[in-house]
Amino acid sequence: QVQLVESGGGSVQAGGSLRLSCAASRSSYGTNCMAWFRQVAGNNREGIASIRLHSDSPVYGDSAKGRFSISRDHVKNELYLQMNRLKPEDTAMYYCAAGACGDAGLLSSAQYNYWGRGTQVTVSS
Numbered sequence: 001q002v003q004l005v006e007s008g009g010g011s012v013q014a015g016g017s018l019r020l021s022c023a024a025s026r027s028s029y030g031t032n033c034m035a036w037f038r039q040v041a042g043n044n045r046e047g048i049a050s051i052r053l054h055s056d057s058p059v060y061g062d063s064a065k066g067r068f069s070i071s072r073d074h075v076k077n078e079l080y081l082q083m084n085r086l087k088p089e090d091t092a093m094y095y096c097a098a099g100a101c102g103d104a105g106l107l108s109s110a111q112y113n114y115w116g117r118g119t120q121v122t123v124s125s
Contacts, residue, residue, distance in 0.1 A: 002031060002114040004096045009119030016086050016123070022079040022096030022116060033101035036070060036081045037109060038092035038121075045095070047107025049081060059106045063090075086123045093118040 003025040012018055020036065035050035049070035050059045058070050069082040079096055099112035 002098050004098060004114055004116035006094065006096045006116045006119040009094060009121045011122045011124065012086055014087055014123055014125050017082070017084045018086065018121060020081040020083065020094055020096075020119060020121075022081075024077045024079070024098065031098040031100055031114065033106055033111065034072070034079050034096065034098045035106065035112060036079075037095045037097055037112075038090075039095065039118075040092045045109045046092075047109065048094075050101070050106035051079070052101070052106075061107050083121070086121075088123045088125045090123050091121060093120050 005023045006020060008018060008020040010018060032053050033050055034053065036048045037045045038048055039045040047061050048064045049061065049068055051070050051072060056072060067085045071080045095118045096116040097112035098114040101111045105111055
């Protein structure tokens with residue numbers, strides 16, 4: 001079973017940057033994709049960015065395009081989300097996820113069966 005632990009969240013002013021990290025404690029065997037999601041209390045979980053493990057090809061949600069970048073360190077078995085030009089509406093709990101994804105819908109939470117506990121990002125205006 002894959003265990004995921006996020007870090008790097010915090011409070012930042014609008015326009016600032018944060019880099020989130022996700023450490024996978026075990027092998028990613030049985031999974032072929034990883035992703036970042038975010039959730040505001042009372043709302044559905046939103047897919048931000050996903051990456052296929054065999055190709056490192058990324059997919060971004062509309063809210064992330066042009067500002068966020070997803071990447072992996074194969075040696076450390078870590079996933080990252082570089083977030084630039086942050087906005088107050090980016091405030092949310094951010095989750096790392098891993099799963100066995102199909103050909104489409106990489107930003108759907110239904111594709112992922114392993115989740116971290118989340119790291120809070122707060123952006124002030």
